[in-house]
Amino acid sequence: GQQLNQSPQSMFIQEGEDVSMNCTSSSIFNTWLWYKQEPGEGPVLLIALYKAGELTSNGRLTAQFGITRKDSFLNISASIPSDVGIYFCAGLDGGTSYGKLTFGQGTILTVHP
Amino acid sequence: DSGVTQTPKHLITATGQRVTLRCSPRSGDLSVYWYQQSLDQGLQFLIQYYNGEERAKGNILERFSAQQFPDLHSELNLSSLELGDSALYFCASSLSWGNTEAFFGQGTRLTVV
Numbered sequence A: 001g002q003q004l005n006q007s008p009q010s011m012f013i014q015e016g017e018d019v020s021m022n023c024t025s026s027s028i029f030n031t032w033l034w035y036k037q038e039p040g041e042g043p044v045l046l047i048a049l050y051k052a053g054e055l056t057s058n059g060r061l062t063a064q065f066g067i068t069r070k071d072s073f074l075n076i077s078a079s080i081p082s083d084v085g086i087y088f089c090a091g092l093d094g095g096t097s098y099g100k101l102t103f104g105q106g107t108i109l110t111v112h113p
Numbered sequence B: 001d002s003g004v005t006q007t008p009k010h011l012i013t014a015t016g017q018r019v020t021l022r023c024s025p026r027s028g029d030l031s032v033y034w035y036q037q038s039l040d041q042g043l044q045f046l047i048q049y050y051n052g053e054e055r056a057k058g059n060i061l062e063r064f065s066a067q068q069f070p071d072l073h074s075e076l077n078l079s080s081l082e083l084g085d086s087a088l089y090f091c092a093s094s095l096s097w098g099n100t101e102a103f104f105g106q107g108t109r110l111t112v113v
Helices: none
Strands: A004-007 A010-014 A019-025 A031-037 A044-049 A055-058 A061-065 A071-076 A085-092 A107-112 B005-007 B010-013 B019-024 B031-038 B042-050 B053-057 B064-068 B074-078 B087-094 B108-112
Touching: A004 A085, A010 A019, A019 A085, A031 A061, A031 A071, A044 A055, A044 A061, A044 A071, A071 A085, B005 B087, B010 B019, B019 B087, B019 B108, B031 B074, B042 B064, B042 B074, B074 B087
Parallel strands: A010 A107, B010 B108
Antiparallel strands: A004 A019, A019 A071, A031 A044, A031 A085, A055 A061, A061 A071, A085 A107, B005 B019, B019 B074, B031 B042, B031 B087, B042 B053, B064 B074, B087 B108
16 A cells, blocks of 8 residues: 655754655655644644645745655744644545545654753 | 544543444534554544545454444444554544545544453
């Protein structure tokens, strides 16, 4: 089945630093999504990307849909303590399984004040 | 608050038992998705319902079943429970069957002892 490789698995950074994480796939996706999950909560959608090459921002977050449609990147600028959480990428192939999101394993982000 | 309500929040049960998890989607959403989150498997798509009908199926065990009722709430039934079924079970909902912007509930934490 489809697999998403997300890296890094964890990051420990100082407040104010920029963060980059990425996701790669062995197959093509038509849509890439980035979620954040905090303890005791469900994943919350941060950014949705629908077109190869698309670059989309949401505040300090910027994500890109790779041109090959097999990867995506998420950048967080000027990190703050409330950025702490687990970030997941997810892909949707848009084939017969419209509802089936394939998730990466997550990147655990820790921000030291 | 995503608007998706899951009950119960926590459930502890013994091996071999059967449990039912309930999900109320956001008002107006027709699609409901079920996901399982465990430490070793990450977030795995189980099944999707749209307006009462099964739409997509993922890695759902035969011991598990789901349904969506006319009022659009959904139930996930887990039977003959095993220790390995201990996980967080999330429900998500979206407006239509192809909508990628699904909103997740807070999850039900199932512990099988």
